């Protein structure tokens with residue numbers, strides 16, 4: 246019997262279009278499948294006989310077939326054909342002890358059609374625009390036992406968490422806490438509380454996230470005045486000033502400090518100074534900025550700021566640290582109209598995060614507002630402890646050091662940054678895709694062959710740039726070197742004329758020169774200290 250007839254004559258309960266048979270159809274013969282996957286032909290023959298491909302071959306098959314048979318199809322089929330048997334569990338025992346009911350036939354009609362087992366994500370190197378890799382200490386802390394959100398131990402932890410957030414925001418603002426929800430919720434929290442129907446808000450837009458702010462103003466009933474800048478350029482302070490001159494009744498100015506969609510950094514200090522000159526409050530998006538570059542809330546006089554847990558804080562997604570000045574808190578308290586969102590009403594949430602201060606505090610007792618995501622908050626606490634241990638300024642310096650090395654490597658390959666050097670964010674590197682290179686294919690190859698995730702361009706930059714993140718725990722030498730070597734190989738496979746290894750050499754040289762200048766500075770400081 247030849248290979249083709251074998252694949253066509255599969256019997257029993259094995260579907261004729263199982264992954265093993267599809268492989269043979271795709272490649273023409275069992276021998277060819279074996280050759281492509283570098284396997285013994287007997288192995289492929291066995292797959293055909295049993296009617297499935299073992300789950301561990303999923304990724305290889307996806308690669309070999311260029312995605313025509315996906316890893317998840319292989320895994321799903323394998324687990325339904327050969328379910329994992331939990332031998333240690335005797336009959337009649339469930340994961341939580343003896344099963345008393347006996348059967349669950351009634352509910353079975355709604356059960357998933359395939360057998361679903363525990364989910365185990367692969368270990369990826371995350372170098373996109375977020376989420377980032379998570380430090381093992383944060384993951385361990387997150388898996389500690391659950392406790393109640395009003396447990397006194399938890400409340401002590403909340404107080405520590407707030408003080409750690411004040412440290413990363415560089416503020417003494419009393420109202421500094423993590424909103425339950427991703428960065429988008431933090432954004433909405435600011436707009437919903439600070440924009441009343443009819444309020445004029447100047448929104449500076451130089452990328453995707455400025456656009457989201459406009460949506461928020463409109464949905465809060467405000468009137469957005471848009472100051473547009475080119476994607477990849479910073480917000481132009483002069484344009485902001487012109488808009489404020491033309492709209493003296495504008496109540497709020499909103500802008501993104503670190504535009505994740507382009508990798509551009511705006512001059513937050515100057516923009517806030519201008520807004521205050523015209524008596525407008527400021528809303529600053531620090532989702533990507535916080536802990537990657539200096540964010541000095543008190544020094545700059547920021548009125549309202551929000552960030553997200555999954556960027557340079559390197560925690561699990563789903564929390565949005567925010568901080569508000571007294572001026573904003575008073576402004577929101579004095580609002581006569583009802584804030585349009587119950588969940589986000591600052592006056593209501595205040596008593597959960599800032600109530601019952603203990604000791605001499607006159608704050609009202611801390612009460613239930615919503616069920617806080619306790620384990621995620623443990624994780625954020627640990628992520629912030631890590632930043633405190635490293636030192637915030639060292640965190641910023643680490644981002645800059647690895648950005649310098651990554652940039653040296655990328656530029657040695659002839660790649661060009663989207664943003665001019667003086668406005669480049671160290672933690673978000675937007676690099677132009679060279680002509681003739683398939684942007685999406687490069688990302689796919691990095692993911693499938695090297696387990697590295699980098700980001701694509703958004704909106705008008707889709708297909709034109711890659712976004713390489715150096716945020717939080719992902720910002721490490723080994724990631725920079727792995728990314729450069731993977732890109733080097735992938736781009737040269739796509740026909741770019743590169744000297745393989747040169748990019749890593751350039752990055753090494755950049756690291757070496759940075760280390761030498763740091764050593765020199767230390768020496769000079771020691772000399773000054775001796776003389777003093």
Ligand SMILES: Cc1ncc(COP(=O)(O)O)c(C=O)c1O
Pocket residue numbers: 374375427428429430432454501503504505506530532533553562563
């Ligand atoms: C600058 C900026 N603002 C807001 C957001 C929205 O945050 P999230 O995706 O956590 O909702 C993002 C997300 O990437 C961002 O980069």
